Amino acid sequence: MTRPTDTRISRRRYLQTTTLASVGLSLGSLRGFGQNNIAKPLKRHMGRLDFEATTLGLGGQASLQWTPPGVDATRIILKAFALGLNYFDTSNAYGPSQSYYGKAFRELRLIPGEPGYNETLRRSIFLTSKTGLRWAKGGWSKPGMGNFSNGPQGSHTVDDIKRSLSLIFGDGKGAYPKGAWLDQVLVHHIAEMPDVDAVYEGLHNPDPRAENIGALAALVDYRDGSNLTGLNPKGEKLIRHIGFSGHHSPAVMMEMIQRDDRKILEGMLVTMNANDRLNFNMQYNVVPLAAARNMGVIAMKVFADGCIYTARYRQSNQPDDVVLTVGNADLPSRLLVEHALTTPGIHTLIVGTGHIDDDPRACQLQQNLAAAQVTPDGLSHSDRRAVEKTAASVKDGKTNYFQAPAQGLTAPRDALAEQHVRDGRRVVRLTWQTAYAGDEPLARYEIWRDRQKVGQTPHEPQAGRSPFVFEDAVSDQAAHMYSIAAVDAAGRSAATGDMAIQTV
DSSP: OOOOGGGGSOHHHHHHHHHHHTTTOOOGGGTTOSOSOOSSOOEEEOGGGOOEEESEEEOSSGGGTSOOTTOOHHHHHHHHHHHTOOEEEOOTTSTTHHHHHHHHHHHTTOSTTSTTOOHHHHHHSEEEEEEBOOEEESOOOOTTOOOBOSSOTTOOHHHHHHHHHHHHHSOSSSOOOTTOOEEEEEEOOOOSHHHHHHHHTTSSSOOTTOSOEEHHHHHHHHHHTOOTTSSOTTOOOOEEEEEEEESSOHHHHHHHHHTOTTOOEEEEEEEOOTTGGGBSOSTTTHHHHHHHTTOEEEEEOTTTTTTTTTSOSSOOOSGGGSOOSOOOSSSOHHHHHHHHHTSTTOOEEEEOOOOOOSSGGGOHHHHHHHHTOOOTTSSOHHHHHHHHHHHHTGGGGTTOTTSOBOOOOOOOEEEEEEEEEETTEEEEEEEEEOOOOOSSOEEEEEEEETTEEEEEEEOOOOOSSOOEEEEEEEOSOSOEEEEEEEEETTSOEEEOOOEEEOOO
8 A cells, every 4th residue: 555655754844834834825745644554652651540551542432422324433442452552431421432342342352251351451451431420329400510421310420330341341231240440430521610519529528328429439439449438338449540521611620620639530531622722721721730630631622523624513413423534634633633742731632533444544543643653842832833823723713612711811819818917027928729821821920019019929730729828028017908910921910909908
């Protein structure tokens, strides 16, 4: 088979041409750029997940969820294994996706207890499923809270865990073999504060007599083999890691991490593509926080659920929504893959696959894998901006239907100024919660007294709920007005209102 001629183009020439594309020139000759056969795919260590993941993982949607006529979804999974991918994604909300994995795993001899079980291969891969169910027991509903699964009405979190194991490793009717496990379960699509409230219910004081128990407490029981909730009477260990996913609000996702004072959450699946900065962005808000907690971070929606190409501006919900081609001449898929994988804090990405092909140029899996052979510093800052400019020209940048609108740099939140007399000295203590970044990262916080800057402190991801603190020693007894300003890397600032300190 003839290789595409563009595989001989140097990276420098490629990026120069790409930059030209950002002002509208065609990239038709670069459509198949990249190697077609990767003998040893690149891997990255995924923080506290403690796994070396290939930089491309197989997403559980696209043809695995909405299977177009003539597509064999099981063959997509098998081809991913053959190409050397070792991170695999699915969900209880993805229709037949888990059942397709079950068929593929039988061919691969990955079913514990069956003849020829290949435990070495099973341990070499990382299998993640998800639950959209917020409650492990009981439960209430609040406006904005999501609670979803393909399971029976009234299901709870534990039902989803066992459903995944049955569909992938068992009979698909509820039974699963001894020795089956999921490497990770994500609490899926955390989008609103009521989602966070629900999943944390009862975590710190698990009580089998409680009327309502959130998802996390039960997930911990099934990770540790404990029965603190009363929901794991057999003491089963069915999962190895716990995480969450989010598509919409960095603020809500940050709250999800900040409440985790036990460091239960080890993985995060997050939307990330070249139009991220046009929205309330993930890369300068929640991703740095996850990195500070050493979480394994997986990118998704690299092609905006196909909306950057042919899909409509809404969540895919039928086979016609599945994209079956590889990028296009104006915006090669390679650019978007490389952009996501050079976003600081991202370890791997998952892409839902619509089509595989014997011709590497037409095979989404092979083209995306070739694109994923990039190091974290593989694109310069200017290269990334060029990709973003090109992506923003598609549909006027309105592709990320799943992401909250841009709100710009915000002032520090919940700011408070209090004065104390300490060892005969007057001290004003200022506290605040993190600001949210706009389209540039946060750099520092400045402290202003009576319209004069009196100090500053660098911004660091706020890994817990303890506030930022700055203390100002005041030598007089007069009244003063304080404010705190967040400053981003572009030098822009957003300040709190004035906070009055009275005379002593």
